[in-house]
Amino acid sequence: MLAAAAAQLDLEPLLATFQREGWVRLGRMLTDEGLDALRTRADEIMTAQVRYPEMFFQRDAESGRYDDLEFGKGWQGPSLAYRKIEKLELDPRFFQWLSNPLFGRVARTMIADEVALYRAVLFTKSAAGGTALPWHQDGGIFWGVDRDPTLQIWTALDDCPVEAGCLEVLPRSHLGGLATPQGGVIPDGELARAQAVERALALPAVAGEVLLIHNHVWHRSGVNHTGRPRRALSVCLMSAQTRCLRRKRAPRQFRTVFPG
Template sequence: MLQQLSRSQWQEYEQEGYLRLGRCLTDDELAAAQQRMDDIMLGTASIDYSRTFMQLDRIPGKTNKPGPGGRGHKGATLRYRKIQDLEFDPLFLRYMQKPLFRHICAHVYGADTSIACMRAMFMNKPAGEGTHLVWHQDRWTNFDRDPLITIWTALDPATIANGCVYIAPRRHHTLINPSHASGFMTDDQAQALVAEIEPMPLELDAGEAALLHNYLPHSSGVNRTPIARRAFSVCFMDAATVDSQHHAYSVIFGEGALDPAQL
């Protein structure tokens, strides 16, 4: 497994706006992460559900919008779309604190910069289901500085058939809809983008990860297979980042970092 990126890998990342990191979870870690996510969805995990944001997938045949979301468990089902606050789960925190990710954060933000987690989330396309996610950039207007990187890890094979993420390589230098609060493009902007570029399916094996620049335009579709498309996505940012509501974000690397043994 990679421990550090080479100069040529950094050059590739800077040019393309993304980089495949290869396998980042061992077989045992992958099996444990898959099991933990299923346990969390089924309500049998020993986590504090009252602090965990959970959102159901869309109601099939009824709507194209995600189902209800908010803090707390929403029922025992594998049909969740998004689950956040996973930095408070020791299994996921240990993964987030791997040396490779520390190295990546130090390169991007500076070796002396403490790093916080803007979000650590499970993104799921349930078997035969899923909610279409339209083209966007991971950029929010409520921060005093932009979070720059996301590490997206496949917990199942991510394929075209099961709703993998599509990206627009090399389009990470400019914001397409800078006034949108959370980086979403208008329909016209998204249509113009896909007319100009060949959207690239980011197919990954289970346990593989990709480093994504937060400005890299991306979208994802639905799952047409009987196997879920589970993934874990972490956005790392400078821990000095402040949002308009002075929300506290957990430190992952540096002074005051969360410790999996204390959770």
């Protein structure tokens, strides 16, 4: 699935840009065959032709508004209108992609020799539009771990121009740490102070393109106006030493993706 160019990629300047800006493009790294395999599997998972009972599903809000999302419903029957599917690592094809040697090289250079998976999520916006995702950071108390992960590797499974609801970031915002101890959605007051809307940088991507996104960089995505699906896989990697702080249920065990 991995493009031959991946082996030649000089990571040093790219990772320096990532540390400075909070994001960087690695280029088109998923082959056409890989794209086909992952798109087909994404549809099979959403339409229940392939089932993993432990996967987490969340459907789009009919209105396209994040505030109208219904939480705690999970699987609601076959549909291409799911906005978020978690635990993609359960699927061998998705696992093959997220454990590819390029991601291993990036993660080992940036994090540690032994690397575990926090989450592998499919963010989809259906041809009908999907749901807007507000400005947020991926970390904080809400994530329930003893240290904040910093590396998310995002792969476009479809062309993702501005009108499809591409990712948008506020460059360098990761340098300020978390906006709130809880993490997650950024409060309006912080957004206004940082002039986030005025300074937002759109990151349109072509299918197969890979971006690194720092967990703390403020990011968001809009609704999809293209009439075609817009799907992307986001993989969060971290040190295998990371421990779950959850108390209400048994602590999560994180799967090692790149052994030491």
